[in-house]
Amino acid sequence: MPQHALNTPVCRDCDGFPVVAITTGTRNTDGARNTLRVTCSTCKGTGRRTAAALAQAGR
Template identity: 75%
Template sequence: MPQHAQNTRVCRDCDGFPTVAITTGTRHADGTRATFRVTCPTCKGTGYIAPASVLARAGR
């Protein structure tokens, strides 16, 4: 019998990948690439968003 997964609300802006490493195009002295991390501003790095009903109650 198949198991049903929970329907989690994935962030629509980052599609569930809240933190990414972006290369700057330069390299360090040891040959590794220089990168920096960027987090999704919408979900603040969680990858999920709150349901609309929660957001509506918070605005009252």
């Protein structure tokens, strides 16, 4: 059954997934992988468009 999403504008750049973990390929001394947490620079990690981003889209 489909889920109904809230009527909030989603960021175009990250599609609502504002924070991701990227593995570097190296491992710590305990064997765990090193990861980097990266946030979307457009929405600043919120996953939603802001009014400022909408205002810049115009002329």
